[in-house]
Amino acid sequence: MKYSNKNPMITRFVKLEILSEHIEDFKILTSNEKANILAFEGCSHLKVLQDQNHPNIFFTVSHWESVMALNKYRESAFFRNNWEQVKKWFLNKPEAWSLSESIR
Numbered sequence: 001m002k003y004s005n006k007n008p009m010i011t012r013f014v015k016l017e018i019l020s021e022h023i024e025d026f027k028i029l030t031s032n033e034k035a036n037i038l039a040f041e042g043c044s045h046l047k048v049l050q051d052q053n054h055p056n057i058f059f060t061v062s063h064w065e066s067v068m069a070l071n072k073y074r075e076s077a078f079f080r081n082n083w084e085q086v087k088k089w090f091l092n093k094p095e096a097w098s099l100s101e102s103i104r
Helices: 020-038 067-074 077-089
Strands: 010-017 043-050 057-064 095-099
Touching: 010 067, 020 043, 020 057, 020 077, 057 067, 067 077
Parallel strands: none
Antiparallel strands: 010 057, 010 095, 043 057
């Protein structure tokens, strides 16, 4: 299969630093909403990872069929409502990377 830069699959990494008193809240929220995120058109994978040395640091790793699919999710009411809740728990500003495979 020939690789096309027109609409490459995106792997999205988001680093979230959560206030210590909200670590369990964050885990419960993400656990409850994982299926809803995976149900969004274009999302094929989602993992939430916790740093072993710094338990307040989490990474989400998601796969999207395109930037357009990711942006559609990010513009949804579901995302806005979720983000509104989670951003109250941030220790620092989140960092995000959208990556596509450069060599196949």
